[in-house]
Amino acid sequence: MKHQQNSIFVDLQQYQLHLRRLTPLQNTVSPILFLHGAIENGRIFYSHSGKGLACYLADQGFIGYCADFAGRGLSQPSLSSGFNQSQNQVITKDIPALINYVYQQHQQALTVVAHSWGGVLLAATLARFPELMVKVNAKICFGTKRVISVQSIERKMKIDWLWNRFAPWLGRKYGYIPAKKWRFGADDEPTEFLLDTVNWIKGAPFTDLTDGFDYAAASQQVNWPPSWHFAAINDRILGNPADVQQFIQETSQQQAKYTLLGRQHGHLQDYNHISMLTSSSANNDHFVQISDWLASLAIN
Secondary structure: OOEEEEEEEEEOOOOEEEEEEEEEOOOOOOEEEEEOOOOOOHHHOOOOOOOOHHHHHHHOOOEEEEEEOOOOOOOEOOHHHOOOOOHHHHHHHHHHHHHHHHHHHHOOOEEEEEEOHHHHHHHHHHHHOHHHHHHEEEEEEEOOOOOOOOOOHHHHHHHHHHHHHHHHHHHHHHOOEOOOOOOOOOOOEOHHHHHHHHHHHOOOOOEOOOOOOEHHHHHOOOOOOOEEEEEEOOOOOOOOHHHHHHHHHHOOOOOOEEEEEOHHHOOOOOOOOOHHHHOHHHHHOHHHHHHHHHHHHHHO
16 A cells, blocks of 8 residues: 555534545645445445555545544444434535535645435535535546436335335334344444435435425536546446436536446446445556546646
8 A cells, every 4th residue: 555544533512523534655636535325434435455446546646534424434423322313414514524624634625526325415515505616626426316216126125125114114123224234234324314315215306304405406506616427337226327317417517527337338347336436447447547537637
C-alpha cells in the first residue's frame, strides 16, 4: 500500500460518525468523501489490506474519508443499543456535517463518491442545500437508483418479500434490522430508515417523508458539479441500468457521464452491484479511468 489508514470520529452530540481516513504517502491531490448504501458500511470502499476503490485512489494521491452512517460500522452508538434514525436526519444533518468536516480539513472542494442508496441521499442533500455545491468539486455514483421498476421473480423475492415485508417485521421484533445476522446485508439498518426507503423504492414521489420537502423540484434548479454514474451489466435488481438512468433523468443530471460496466462495452468482466467496487479487475479497469478523470478535474 502507498497510503496509511486511521479512524477518526465526527461528533454530532447524540452520536459519532466514524470515518476511515486513507492518507497517501505521497503528495495529496485532493480529498474524497465516500458514502455507502443501505445494509452496508464504509468497508464497501476499502479494506485494511489495501483493496477497494478508496485504497486504489489513495495510492494515486487522493486522501479518502470512508464514512459509516449513524449506527453502522464503527459509528457510535450501535443500532442494538436502541438507536434509530430516519432518512431525513441523514439528508439534513449527517451528510452536510460530513461534507463540511472534510472541507474544513483541507479548505479545498472535495469529490463525493457514493454507492447505491448513498447516491440518492447525496443528491437529496445537495438539492436541498445548494450552498454546499461550492464545497463539492465532483461526484461519482455506483448503481444509484431511487425506484426499482424491474419486475421479475428475483425482484419479488429480494424486494417485495425480503425488503418490503420481512425486514420491517425484523425491525418490529428487534428494534432495528439485523441484516448481518440474517445474512442479507453486510451491516444492520435502522428500522425508521428502512421504512423510508420502502416508500421511495415502490415509486413514491421524490419528496421527504418527514417534512414533505420536494427533492424532485429542487433538483431541477441545481447546477450539479461534474458527475459520473456507473451501472453494471449484471446488476439486475439493486441498480438496474434502466433505473440508474431514470434517476439521472429525475434529478436533471443529463450532463452527467454514464458508463455501463460489462465486457461488451470493453471492460474486463461483467460486473454486478458489489463487484464493480470490490473486484480486483477494477484496479486495471474503471478505477484507472476514475483516477485519470479526477486528476484532470484537479488540474482544471
